[in-house]
Amino acid sequence: MHSPLLDHTALTGEERFALQNPQLLRVVLDGRAEVLARSGAMVAHTGRVQFTEWTPPGGRRRNRQNQQNPQQHPPGRRPAPALDLMRCAGTGTVYLANLAQHLHILELSRERLTITSSYVLALDTGIDWQAVDVEGGERISGVGRHSLELSGSGTLVVMTSGRPLVMPVRQGEYVYADADAVVGWSSALDVQLQAQSTNTEAWRRRGTATEGWELSFTGDGFVIVQPSELLAPQRVPLR
Structure with missing residues (x-):
C-alpha cells in the first residue's frame, strides 16, 4: 500500500518526553520513574505499562488573603477539582493526547508557574503544586476557579487550543x-480580575456583545494566551 498517511510512523529514541507531532506526546x-497524565489521555502504548487512578493525599483547604496576589492554599500534591x-x-512507550490540542513541553527548574488545571496533560511526579484562586475568580469559569501553582524541578506538558501567544510582562x-x-502565567506576577464592560451582561461568560472578564498582570514575567476563548475540551464520563 502507498499513501502519505503511512509516513506518520512512530518516532524512536530514549528521550523521556518528546513530541511525536504538535498534538501527540510520546513518553x-x-x-x-512514573509519570502522571490526564485521565483518559492515553491513545496508544507499547510494552508493559500499567495505568492506575492517582489519588491525592487528603488535607484541609485553607484560604489565605492577599490583596493583589492569588489566594493560596497549603502546598502539597492536592489538585484543584478539575485535575x-x-x-x-x-x-514501554505511551502516547498521550487530548482532542488534538497543541502540546508544549516545559522544563521547570525551581521556577514557579501558574497554569489553569484544564490545560495540564502530563507531568513528572517530582513537580509539586498547590491550588490557587484568583481574587474574585469565583465569578467566572476556567482560570478563575481551577488554577495550579507548580514548582520544583521536572517536566510539565501543557495544552492550548491552537498556537499560543506568550506576552512578556515588565515592571x-x-x-x-x-x-x-x-x-497560565509566571507565579510572581500580580494578578487582578476586572470587568471589561460596565454592562451587567459582562457577568455572564460569553453569549453577548461584551468581552466579559479580563485579567490584568503586572510585575516581571510572562503570560500564556491561546487563540481561543473556550476552555480546554474535557473528558466526558461514560454513563
Missing part, C-alpha cells in the same frame, strides 16, 4: 488578557 518509561490524573508506570507595565483565553 518513554524505563521501569523506574483528574492517572499514574503511568512500567516499561511598571500592565498586560491585559481575556480571562477565558489565559492558559
Whole structure:
C-alpha cells in the first residue's frame, strides 16, 4: 500500500518526553520513574505499562488573603477539582493526547508557574503544586476557579487550543488578557480580575456583545494566551 498517511510512523529514541507531532506526546518509561497524565489521555502504548487512578493525599483547604496576589492554599500534591490524573508506570512507550490540542513541553527548574488545571496533560511526579484562586475568580469559569501553582524541578506538558501567544510582562507595565483565553502565567506576577464592560451582561461568560472578564498582570514575567476563548475540551464520563 502507498499513501502519505503511512509516513506518520512512530518516532524512536530514549528521550523521556518528546513530541511525536504538535498534538501527540510520546513518553518513554524505563521501569523506574512514573509519570502522571490526564485521565483518559492515553491513545496508544507499547510494552508493559500499567495505568492506575492517582489519588491525592487528603488535607484541609485553607484560604489565605492577599490583596493583589492569588489566594493560596497549603502546598502539597492536592489538585484543584478539575485535575483528574492517572499514574503511568512500567516499561514501554505511551502516547498521550487530548482532542488534538497543541502540546508544549516545559522544563521547570525551581521556577514557579501558574497554569489553569484544564490545560495540564502530563507531568513528572517530582513537580509539586498547590491550588490557587484568583481574587474574585469565583465569578467566572476556567482560570478563575481551577488554577495550579507548580514548582520544583521536572517536566510539565501543557495544552492550548491552537498556537499560543506568550506576552512578556515588565515592571511598571500592565498586560491585559481575556480571562477565558489565559492558559497560565509566571507565579510572581500580580494578578487582578476586572470587568471589561460596565454592562451587567459582562457577568455572564460569553453569549453577548461584551468581552466579559479580563485579567490584568503586572510585575516581571510572562503570560500564556491561546487563540481561543473556550476552555480546554474535557473528558466526558461514560454513563
